[in-house]
Amino acid sequence: MDRGFKVLIEDLHFAYDGFPVLRNIQLRVKAGELIGILGPNGAGKSTFLKILCGTLRNYQGRVMVDDLDLRSLSSREMAKKVAIVPQDSLLGFDFTALEVVLMGRNPYQRRFGREKVDDFRTVTESMMETKTWDLRDRLFTQLSGGEKQRVVIAQALAQRSQILLLDEPTSHLDISYQIETMELVHKKSEEGITVIAVLHDINLAAQYCQKVLLLSDGEPFAYGKTEEVLTREKIGFVYGVEVSVNRSPVTGRVYVTPISKRWRYKEALSGSRMVHLICGGNSGGGLMHKLREQGFGVSAGVINVLDSDHETAQSLDIPVVSEAPFSSISESSMRQNDQLIQGADVIVVSNLFFGEGNLANLRSALRAVEEGKEVILLSTDPIFSRDFSSGKATELYSHLMAKGALEVRNLDELVQKIGEQN
Amino acid sequence: MDNTGQELGLTTKRTQLLKYMTFLMLALLLSLFISASLGAADLPLSTTAAVFLSRLPFLSRVVDTTRVESAAEVILLQIRLPRIVLAMVVGAALATAGVIFQALFRNPMADSWIIGVSPGAALGATIAIVFKIGHGMIGLSVLSLFAFMGAMGTTLFVYRIARTGTAVPVANLLLSGIAAGAFLNALVSLLMMIGQEDLHRIFFWMLGGFTGASWNRVILALPFVLFCVVVVLFFSRDLNLFLLGEERASQLGMETEKVKLILILLASLVASLAVSVSGIIGFVGLITPHTVRLVTGPDHRLLTPTSALAGALIMLVSDTFARLVLSPREIPVGVITAMIGAPFFIYLLRSRKRGLVR
Numbered sequence: 090m091d092r093g094f095k096v097l098i099e100d101l102h103f104a105y106d107g108f109p110v111l112r113n114i115q116l117r118v119k120a121g122e123l124i125g126i127l128g129p130n131g132a133g134k135s136t137f138l139k140i141l142c143g144t145l146r147n148y149q150g151r152v153m154v155d156d157l158d159l160r161s162l163s164s165r166e167m168a169k170k171v172a173i174v175p176q177d178s179l180l181g182f183d184f185t186a187l188e189v190v191l192m193g194r195n196p197y198q199r200r201f202g203r204e205k206v207d208d209f210r211t212v213t214e215s216m217m218e219t220k221t222w223d224l225r226d227r228l229f230t231q232l233s234g235g236e237k238q239r240v241v242i243a244q245a246l247a248q249r250s251q252i253l254l255l256d257e258p259t260s261h262l263d264i265s266y267q268i269e270t271m272e273l274v275h276k277k278s279e280e281g282i283t284v285i286a287v288l289h290d291i292n293l294a295a296q297y298c299q300k301v302l303l304l305s306d307g308e309p310f311a312y313g314k315t316e317e318v319l320t321r322e323k324i325g326f327v328y329g330v331e332v333s334v335n336r337s338p339v340t341g342r343v344y345v346t347p348i349s350k351r352w353r354y355k356e357a358l359s360g361s362r363m364v365h366l367i368c369g370g371n372s373g374g375g376l377m378h379k380l381r382e383q384g385f386g387v388s389a390g391v392i393n394v395l396d397s398d399h400e401t402a403q404s405l406d407i408p409v410v411s412e413a414p415f416s417s418i419s420e421s422s423m424r425q426n427d428q429l430i431q432g433a434d435v436i437v438v439s440n441l442f443f444g445e446g447n448l449a450n451l452r453s454a455l456r457a458v459e460e461g462k463e464v465i466l467l468s469t470d471p472i473f474s475r476d477f478s479s480g481k482a483t484e485l486y487s488h489l490m491a492k493g494a495l496e497v498r499n500l501d502e503l504v505q506k507i508g509e510q511n
Numbered sequence: 512m513d514n515t516g517q518e519l520g521l522t523t524k525r526t527q528l529l530k531y532m533t534f535l536m537l538a539l540l541l542s543l544f545i546s547a548s549l550g551a552a553d554l555p556l557s558t559t560a561a562v563f564l565s566r567l568p569f570l571s572r573v574v575d576t577t578r579v580e581s582a583a584e585v586i587l588l589q590i591r592l593p594r595i596v597l598a599m600v601v602g603a604a605l606a607t608a609g610v611i612f613q614a615l616f617r618n619p620m621a622d623s624w625i626i627g628v629s630p631g632a633a634l635g636a637t638i639a640i641v642f643k644i645g646h647g648m649i650g651l652s653v654l655s656l657f658a659f660m661g662a663m664g665t666t667l668f669v670y671r672i673a674r675t676g677t678a679v680p681v682a683n684l685l686l687s688g689i690a691a692g693a694f695l696n697a698l699v700s701l702l703m704m705i706g707q708e709d710l711h712r713i714f715f716w717m718l719g720g721f722t723g724a725s726w727n728r729v730i731l732a733l734p735f736v737l738f739c740v741v742v743v744l745f746f747s748r749d750l751n752l753f754l755l756g757e758e759r760a761s762q763l764g765m766e767t768e769k770v771k772l773i774l775i776l777l778a779s780l781v782a783s784l785a786v787s788v789s790g791i792i793g794f795v796g797l798i799t800p801h802t803v804r805l806v807t808g809p810d811h812r813l814l815t816p817t818s819a820l821a822g823a824l825i826m827l828v829s830d831t832f833a834r835l836v837l838s839p840r841e842i843p844v845g846v847i848t849a850m851i852g853a854p855f856f857i858y859l860l861r862s863r864k865r866g867l868v869r
Contacts, residue, residue, distance in 0.1 A: 142762055143761070143762070144758055144761060144762060147676075163766060164761045164762075164764050164765055164766050164767070165764040165765075165766070167762075167764070168762065168763055168764030169764070172762075173762050175758075175759065175762070178755070178759075179617075179755065179756045179759070180754060180755050181617065181754075182617075182754045182809035183808055183809055184751070184754075184808070184809060184810065188751075188810065192751065192752060192755070192763055193763065195748065195752060195763045195764050195765065196763065196764030198748065200745050200746075200748075201745060244763075248763070248764075
């Protein structure tokens with residue numbers, strides 16, 4: 090039952106000079122899987138890779154590679170099974186890029202032999218795949234950081250191993266080579282090579298990895314399918330930051346947006362004004378960000394579930410009154426909304442479209458202004474152009490303004506007004 | 512995609528190596544003849560050539576040596592030639608040791624003194640001289656033996672104290688070597704204070720030179736040095752990998768600790784042999800690989816053999832100068848190598864070119 094895994098790790102513990110770095114790691118990796126290892130700095134990610142490639146051997150627990158105990162393998166055998174792309178390359182002597190890649194063939198070369206045709210073929214292929222073939226006669230020391238990184242990846246590929254470990258392979262690369270490197274790694278995994286990569290960039294992991302191991306302080310916090318591990322709660326807990334996690338409409342994969350700590354900080358200040366936002370149809374997302382950024386407390390409603398504004402509110406952890414998708418606002422939602430309005434200092438009506446379904450929101454605003462609440466209408470476009478309720482919304486707008494609601498034309502003006510009357 | 516080494520331009524390496532070796536061989540041969548002709552008794556180049564060539568198989572019947580005085584023959588064959596050969600052997604040995612240590616320490620400033628060879632040899636020799644061990648028996652070879660044991664003993668001791676668990680980190684080696692060296696130098700100074708009447712002898716031994724060269728010493732050193740240099744050639748790829756750092760080398764399949772032990776043993780062995788027959792001659796082991804690297808690049812498949820020959824040539828030329836400059840008095844060859852080597856080294860440091868650590 091334990092057989093057939095490319096990498097099998099049980100109860101792995103590791104300590105540097107008695108200081109525990111890794112604790113209680115369990116991992117089972119099948120051939121062809123692409124696994125991302127994530128975690129904050131100092132979580133033990135690089136140490137973990139160094140154990141897997143056989144560099145650090147004084148660990149406790151069981152590490153099996155191809156059903157063989159890692160410690161029973163010689164360096165040469167290890168180098169044929171596992172190749173690693175280290176974070177930094179220390180070479181300070183002038184070898185050409187080709188010579189550096191050729192060193193990757195070392196495990197296959199005998200002390201008394203020369204390079205064989207096979208070595209050259211492999212090296213050529215590896216350099217073509219990493220787009221370093223044109224650099225072959227350049228001195229390694231004179232290459233740029235990104236070029237060096239690609240040459241070292243070629244060196245690792247030249248080892249022709251079934252397991253490929255990468256320690257932040259994209260750290261020195263610009264976005265185009267980041268993508269290219271990850272595409273290459275992904276292709277390798279499709280060819281059956283098992284890839285385990287320490288990644289800094291959560292979104293690269295989200296986009297390419299099938300599974301993610303999330304390390305926190307040397308311990309596995311979560312391991313599983315990428316979308317199950319990369320959730321707002323887990324990332325927030327491990328990294329100590331607030332993020333919003335959404336699904337990319339383009340790739341269908343999750344993506345993670347960090348939310349500035351500044352916003353949360355300002356929100357925490359007591360005495361900041363509470364703004365209730367009446368929005369929908371993508372008219373409020375930007376407003377939510379902007380108001381948060383300015384340090385205001387924000388609530389929102391009533392918004393239909395599946396509306397992008399609803400998604401934004403949830404990802405920003407903004408209290409929101411929601412309504413079933415594509416339904417009119419119900420009595421109960423309206424009452425909940427009125428409660429949020431009661432708790433707010435300012436009510437903002439965004440530049441949204443009105444139909445019969447959401448007129449209730451405007452009536453709530455009208456009640457608020459009648460009770461003496463401050464109401465600001467953001468009308469980037471005039472209300473009649475957004476009125477699909479045969480004039481009812483336009484009429485409500487004129488009532489609102491007659492009762493003292495303020496109309497502004499753009500976001501800056503809005504923010505200024507909210508701040509002014511503080 | 513069917514690139515062979517030829518298309519990749521790697522066979523040019525072999526051609527390059529052939530070129531360097533041919534050039535150095537010719538230079539060595541020429542220097543040998545010139546050096547043998549020069550000295551207190553100047554001999555014409557033709558005499559030198561005739562005597563040497565007559566000793567080669569097949570040529571002995573062709574070359575006519577009947578007109579050469581027997582005194583000249585003795586000077587050439589029993590005094591100058593062993594000295595020349597010994598200088599070449601010692602030069603090659605020191606350069607080879609330098610190549611190995613520079614790769615192991617990943618530093619073009621490393622040399623065999625770094626791991627305690629020189630201070631160890633100095634202590635061994637000083638003990639032999641001060642306590643008159645073997646004095647009057649087989650004489651100088653006992654001194655050589657003590658120097659050799661001192662050098663090897665120190666190296667092994669340094670290797671042992673640098674060991675942590677199963678690994679011998681290179682940084683530990685360096686620091687242990689420096690500590691051991693300082694301690695041994697202190698012991699040597701102490702012994703010199705005790706054996707004041709031998710001060711002159713100790714001093715001249717430590718300056719190094721080939722004054723007492725004989726075929727006996729050549730026979731003592733040549734086979735071992737030759738053997739070690741040839742073995743080192745088979746470790747060229749490992750030496751290259753060491754330049755990537757030990758960790759990376761092991762990730763690329765090298766049994767780092769095993770190979771490191773073998774290489775340290777080889778390097779200390781050749782360096783100890785050299786020191787035991789010639790005393791402490793500085794800078795050749797440091798400068799030679801360094802200079803050669805500027806021409807050949809860092810690939811040890813070129814660097815190691817080329818350095819060995821270049822070391823032989825540099826030592827031969829230096830010793831010839833040592834014999835001639837203040838003739839009939841001799842300058843210790845260590846003085847020559849240091850006086851040429853040190854400024855040259857500074858020049859290299861200042862003009863950071865190919866091969867220097869950035």
